Amino acid sequence: MSLPAVDWLRGFPALGELPETERSSLAGTAMAMSLPAGASVFAPDQPCGMFILVCSGTVRVFQLDPAGNEIVLYRLGPGSICILTTLALLASDSYSAFAVTESPVEAVGLPAATFHDLMGRSSQFRSFVFNAQAARMADLMAVIQNVAFASIETRLASRLLALAADGRELSITHAQLAAEIGSAREVVSRHLKTFERRGWVSLGRGRVELRNAAPLRAAARSAH
Amino acid sequence: MSLPAVDWLRGFPALGELPETERSSLAGTAMAMSLPAGASVFAPDQPCGMFILVCSGTVRVFQLDPAGNEIVLYRLGPGSICILTTLALLASDSYSAFAVTESPVEAVGLPAATFHDLMGRSSQFRSFVFNAQAARMADLMAVIQNVAFASIETRLASRLLALAADGRELSITHAQLAAEIGSAREVVSRHLKTFERRGWVSLGRGRVELRNAAPLRAAARSAH
């Protein structure tokens, strides 16, 4: 089903400047996708044949090893594209990463043919795609820095702040937080307990409330 | 200085199939680069304005944090391109990564204009670039898996095997090995000592000799 271009293109300023011919090529073949929370967007055994642009909601991209260890690589929000499906389209390579929607997601899918066509015709489109690549690459490099050299306290504090965004309360279990930072539940539990003793957060079953962001921010910044 | 196309294009099978017009565009503007061992190819404060193809030698790409911790992200060998300079060309983003030659390197640099032109004109060239992107992305994801979940023994054994390639002897210090796997020198020293006690390697100052690859391979494969 094709869509009126104006609706969703608004969410992608970089694409709004495409010449009219390319814009109509986009609009003519784009498919609306509507996914519930918890849907799999991409998995090693289930490659995705489309170029996906996220309009609303978020997608969590993570790795899972044979032992069941999980670590979050990055998140895609409105205005982002899924670079792993893009690379899979272009490079015929498969990944060990998973992508799952965290909330209901509205997205637009471009068929591979349209995608290839635009990559050839529009330098704006190319730079849009490459900017996304570069951002994801930077995300991965930041994850490497963190898991290799940052303390759990630093990583936990900064992840709490990032997940809370503006809200002061998180609905998340200790096990999920452990998967966020690539650590173990017990370790996260213990650190959260000390955060609570210091009055930085208060805890409930499946719930973390930030009570004092300032020291959390300081802990997130501290090198060690 | 331009080069005879046949010389260096041979190292890039994916580019050999370009149509004649694109091939001559490549050959006409390519610059030969010759770097000694230990030269900086790319650094956060010293971005590189060219698209670089490595013809011979290897380049080590690594991250360095303010505390001086180092971790190797991946290596570029003959036939690879430097994706970070590519992304920097295309995405106007800067990275916290460093790239240093490990041996004398012969390379070919394409000016940004030629690169952009080819990206627009040749789907083969695009897929060459995207394949490289995908490979680097996979490298980073493997690094994340390793630092997050693999034991030092596993990481050290597999790195020794990878660095040795066919040769049985490595010229490398414990500190360099620690930087390879993102750990600390003392930790590497201790594990190497136990490897030696088990007869897997023998050690000398700045030297590791592999004496029994089979158990090393087993250790490298073991999940834990």
Added chain:
DNA sequence: GAGCGCCGGTGACTTGGTCACAGACCGTGA
């Protein structure tokens, strides 16, 4: 309200990282 599954808390232990320091090796120059 009994049972069940998920969630959080905790102790004991292992592994890995940090710190401080000592001794060994090796090139250089007196």
Added chain:
DNA sequence: TCACGGTCTGTGACCAAGTCACCGGCGCTC
């Protein structure tokens, strides 16, 4: 050839993080 300085390696003590085993509490359903 010998002393010196820098680099490299080895080690003990300690701390931080990950693992394992287990428990009790919470909330849901039947």
